[in-house]
Amino acid sequence: MNDSGNGGKRPYALYLGCTIPARVQQYEIASRKVAKALGLEFRDVADFACCGYPIASLDARTARLLAARNLALAERAGCHICALCTACTGSLTEAAHELAHNPELLDSVNADLAAIGLRYTGGVKVRHLVRVFWEEIGRPKIEAALTRRLSGVVLAPHYGCHYLKPSDAHGDFEDCEAPHTLDDLIRWTGARPLDYPRKLKCCGGGVLATDEKLALGISREKLRDVARRGADAITLVCPFCNIMYDTNQKKIETMFGGELGVPVLFFPQVLGLAMGFEPRDLGIQMNRVQPKGLLDKIGIKRAFCRTSVAQAVSL
Amino acid sequence: MAAQPVLRTVTDTPDDEPPAAAVDHTFALQVASRAGGRQMLRCFACGTCTAGCPVAEIDERYNPRRIIRMVLMGFKDEVLRSEFIWLCAGCYTCQERCPQGVRVAEVMRTLRNLAVEEGIVHPAFKAQAELIRGMGRIYEIEDFDNKKRVRAGLPELRKTLEDIKTLFERQKLNERLG
Numbered sequence: 001m002n003d004s005g006n007g008g009k010r011p012y013a014l015y016l017g018c019t020i021p022a023r024v025q026q027y028e029i030a031s032r033k034v035a036k037a038l039g040l041e042f043r044d045v046a047d048f049a050c051c052g053y054p055i056a057s058l059d060a061r062t063a064r065l066l067a068a069r070n071l072a073l074a075e076r077a078g079c080h081i082c083a084l085c086t087a088c089t090g091s092l093t094e095a096a097h098e099l100a101h102n103p104e105l106l107d108s109v110n111a112d113l114a115a116i117g118l119r120y121t122g123g124v125k126v127r128h129l130v131r132v133f134w135e136e137i138g139r140p141k142i143e144a145a146l147t148r149r150l151s152g153v154v155l156a157p158h159y160g161c162h163y164l165k166p167s168d169a170h171g172d173f174e175d176c177e178a179p180h181t182l183d184d185l186i187r188w189t190g191a192r193p194l195d196y197p198r199k200l201k202c203c204g205g206g207v208l209a210t211d212e213k214l215a216l217g218i219s220r221e222k223l224r225d226v227a228r229r230g231a232d233a234i235t236l237v238c239p240f241c242n243i244m245y246d247t248n249q250k251k252i253e254t255m256f257g258g259e260l261g262v263p264v265l266f267f268p269q270v271l272g273l274a275m276g277f278e279p280r281d282l283g284i285q286m287n288r289v290q291p292k293g294l295l296d297k298i299g300i301k302r303a304f305c306r307t308s309v310a311q312a313v314s315l
Numbered sequence: 316m317a318a319q320p321v322l323r324t325v326t327d328t329p330d331d332e333p334p335a336a337a338v339d340h341t342f343a344l345q346v347a348s349r350a351g352g353r354q355m356l357r358c359f360a361c362g363t364c365t366a367g368c369p370v371a372e373i374d375e376r377y378n379p380r381r382i383i384r385m386v387l388m389g390f391k392d393e394v395l396r397s398e399f400i401w402l403c404a405g406c407y408t409c410q411e412r413c414p415q416g417v418r419v420a421e422v423m424r425t426l427r428n429l430a431v432e433e434g435i436v437h438p439a440f441k442a443q444a445e446l447i448r449g450m451g452r453i454y455e456i457e458d459f460d461n462k463k464r465v466r467a468g469l470p471e472l473r474k475t476l477e478d479i480k481t482l483f484e485r486q487k488l489n490e491r492l493g
Contacts, residue, residue: 018453047473049447049476054443057437058444058491059431060349060424065486161408202404207402207403
């Protein structure tokens with residue numbers, strides 16, 4: 001089985017990772033609704049576990065093994081993998097790439113996987129949902145599904161680092177110094193992508209566990225850049241980037257002073273709005289910084305998206 | 316006649332040179348033998364990595380060019396016991412931009428792996444590893460979460476994934492984490 005050309009035939013298993021079900025369920029809700037409406041049916045593999053990313057810092061080999069375990073489960077289910085988290089996408093993509101190019105590693109990984117009754121032979125494709133939107137669903141189908149064009153809306157694209165990098169593992173899918181897929185998708189919804197100096201900067205999530213102030217300081221730089229340029233929202237494709245920019249935005253304001261007030265939307269929420277879904281269908285009430293200005297611009301009454309403190313705290 | 320410049324002879328030892336015991340001349344090769352390490356030997360210290368680094372931009376404790384220099388010069392103990400190897404955000408900007416093809420982000424990961432092998436484990440990463448070993452994921456899924464999922468029309472998730480423990484044991488990672 002090769003890496004391309006069989007996209008439509010073999011189904012995708014939706015890979016959630018650890019963070020989405022526990023902390024940003026709205027991303028899963030919006031992704032499933034929008035994908036289904038675009039004709040993309042997901043399988044669910046109940047045994048999927050950690051992608052290995054957090055373990056790579058401690059032991060690269062165990063991390064690869066955890067990733068390979070998920071690849072083997074997808075293979076057994078006859079599926080490719082569609083991931084929503086960029087760190088999971090990166091970890092699984094790197095593992096799939098390495099296992100495809102290193103038969104010795106594949107043998108030794110399989111010796112360990114045999115202990116849990118699994119085997120990986122190769123050929124599982126790992127794709128981020130947004131890449132699937134751009135590459136496999138494509139512009140004509142997406143534009144045909146729109147019922148509410150987001151004219152006049154300005155969105156700051158934030159490409160999660162591991163959506164693009166390391167570029168060799170991602171098969172040089174696009175130039176990571178000048179990416180355009182998320183910009184294109186924003187344009188297809190009728191909105192305008194903001195070009196801004198800090199567009200390619202990391203969210204800082206990778207050091208949140210080691211040094212919170214440093215991590216939030218990194219996030220703050222981009223939020224300030226976007227706030228200064230007056231975008232209606234940042235749109236992104238990773239739960240961890242969202243935790244940095246949305247969940248932690250109040251904390252950043254408190255820690256460093258100054259008001260930011262930058263709404264943050266997962267791209268499937270943006271696409272969902274353009275496809276006529278109501279904010280509540282897309283879990284937008286669960287976002288911490290509400291996109292009031294954006295909803296006003298496209299004529300949606302704010303009452304739809306108001307959230308109670310209790311709901312916000314329960315997440 | 317102009318004064319002759321005073322040149323230091325090779326037998327002089329500068330005051331700031333660390334004691335010989337702190338230098339392990341095989342360190343660079345130990346790192347180079349790991350995945351992503353070989354290209355590090357080509358580093359010509361241009362500083363592109365540090366210039367584009369989002370961490371170095373706001374925190375001078377972290378400087379990838381300096382870390383690679385220290386590795387190449389054999390400061391094994393100083394590097395592996397430092398906090399700075401744990402400050403890489405893993406964004407790969409340095410690695411993508413390096414004109415010499417040094418896989419900088421992977422080198423940082425390798426340095427962390429080597430530190431773990433020496434028994435030096437960052438507590439935050441250790442805590443994450445213990446959670447993953449115990450349940451197969453970083454965040455716990457409780458009955459309450461599954462009820463919420465079902466209400467939202469989402470499939471239930473497994474609360475624990477036991478076979479992850481088997482994989483950890485086969486790698487003897489628990490022992491290394493102490």
